[in-house]
Amino acid sequence: MRADEATLARLMALSQQGDRQAYAALLESCQRWLRGYYSRRIAPSSLDDLVQETLIALHTKRASWDATRPFLPWLAAIARYRWVDHLRRLYRADEHELHEELLGTDDEPAIAARISLDRLLGLLPPAQERAIALVKIEGLSIAEASAATGQSESLVKVNIHRGLKRLAAMIEKE
């Protein structure tokens, strides 16, 4: 069963009060949601690590959610931060193929579209978005990305650097 915004918010409010049963249900739901959220936007071999890193971030930063505000945009901001941080640390992914999985919140398409990683990537200039997608997400080498895009190798590197910097500055942007 996929939890909706209202259920997640209620579970989180209980979790902030120390309710372990609610917290276990919340983390299970968040884990499923994060797997969908990150799919197609991270090399499959990195997915488990990134989901776990984000769950730990959720745990350590749980006081930063306010019960008067929606839960999923908060979780998405945490997830985007971890994702950009992961891309920055990544020099080359092992996997070359992407898993086609569904984004986790198809029952709330309007919210899902606003907080998605695709929307964040779409805010980048096309050349930067392409360079990051090919090298940081699909795992191509700089030379392969250069050949695929027609950009010089140095331009691919510049576009990745500038794109990641811009992504980091836009994490909370809709």
Add this chain to the structure above:
Amino acid sequence: MTMPQNSDALIAELVDGLEPVKPLRLGEGVALALVAAGVTALAVALLFGLREEWLAGHLDPMQLVSTGLFLGLALAATVTVVVMSRPQVGNDHGGWRWAAAMAGFLPLAGVIVALARGAETISPEVMRHGAECLAGGSAASLLVFALLVLWLRRGAPTSPERAGLVTGVAAGAFGIFAASLHCADNDIVHIGLWHSAAVVAMGLVGRALVPRLIRW
């Protein structure tokens, strides 16, 4: 935290370590900064004394306008810092820029008047007095600065560099506001250049130091 081998083990570990937490409230964060600014202002008044003209019952319009602009900037930047501690896709962190743009007219006016006056604006006496206000305003910002950094460490700022800059601006503006309670110089060149310099300096300090303290 050491990463368990699978997510189920991690979730069990996190659930086991769950403790109640007090959510970060916007009002609480702003109130904390205001209390720190108030304590600083009180300390300046007690240690160095209030402006002599105030004690004589005289109020200078230039001083009131400039102090008000710095206070407005301090409040706007503080609210932005507290908002940054509570991440959410859709948050707006740009409100403080309008206050900064308005306060930016002070150094602009100071530069124009200084250019018109010429060499007298860089006399050793003027420079010494200006440097005193720069140092005093920066020192008076440290309590607010420290508390805002601690607040950010409790929160989850997704843009540590920007949060550091705005923290420095908020603290610097509160600091020069407190220092203005003592500084008796109402000249636009002094206020526009040296008082504004305290805000800029603390903004740079915040941008350089804070990110490494709040990154998560």
